[in-house]
Amino acid sequence: MKVPEEIVELIRREQYFTIASHINPEGDALGASLALALALRLLHKDVRVFNSDGVPYMYNFLPSSDLVETGMDRERLKNSVLIVLDCNDLERVGLKDVECKKIVVIDHHQTVTDFGHIRWIEPESPAAGLMIYNLIRELEVEINREMAVNLYTAIAVDTGTFRYENTTPEVLRAAAELVDAGVNPGEVSQRLYESWSVNKFRLFVSMLKTVEIVHTGNINSAIATITLDMFKETGADASDTENFINFPRMIESVDISAMFREVESGCWKASLRSKGNCDVSLIASHFGGGGHKNAAGYKVCGDIGDVKKGLIEAIHDSVAAR
Ligand SMILES: [Mn+2]
DSSP states (O other): OOOOHHHHHHHHHOOEEEEEEOSSOOHHHHHHHHHHHHHHHHTTOEEEEEOTTOOOGGGTTSTTGGGEESSOOHHHHTTSEEEEESSOSHHHHTOSOOOOSEEEEEEOSOOOOOOSSEEEEOTTOSOHHHHHHHHHHHTTOOOOHHHHHHHHHHHHHHTTTTTSTTOOHHHHHHHHHHHHTTOOHHHHHHHHHSOOOHHHHHHHHHHHHTOEEEEETTEEEEEEEEOHHHHHHHTOOGGGGTTGGGSGGGSTTOSEEEEEEEEETTEEEEEEEEOTTOOHHHHHHHTTOEEOSSEEEEEEESOHHHHHHHHHHHHHHHHHHO
């Protein structure tokens, strides 16, 4: 992975930075943002971290997570470099327009837009956190324990803690360095996988009851639904659903796991995960969404029966196209 010289130079030259990541942030967005912020601070830069949704409860353990602000200081932004992380447009950041000195996009999602003055997109990188790890090294900042926990968590979340196909030798080498820098992998795993609230567990149980297995040609899909009512009944919230989609993938015969989460009455965020060669980014792009081969998503409004039918048809077409 080659860090663009332009970005290194820009960081050395400029003084004011705002780091922003996507709405509904998970470990990669937050960990990458916080690690970069900590590194920039060591370089005596003035840096703010923005996320419109803030830090979900389960990520409170990330060192310096209290740096994340949910409000944007627009006056200050005018003289700042805006670094957009783990996404590549303003809509994903939850902003309509910005006035700033320069926009740098650092992301590992395939993209078609040309938003930003400097774009560093690595679709092959398993996590934005791995790109930031390389950037921090390029900046010649020594990675301390605080940065390391953030980076390790970012990489762990996007590789299913080193279980997915994106777990490359480079990922494992970076992880080893981060453990050397003070990360306790057992502790991070416990925070990520064994720290659920009772409400979250209840929502999980209700989600499992909705799972349907659908056969389309030689593709088996598990489709789950989470409605606004289910959130109300269990007291859980949207951030609690992170990772739920990976559970139906445990079924050996399942190729695609899909989850429809109701975001407002009758409108759904569809998440898709697949195993092996089954490319769900093609299916998502059919609905105006996007993502990677094995993880993608889109938004859709309508009756849940109809939106499920639409998905099944799209899976059917993508099978036929192969
Ligand atoms: Mn990511």
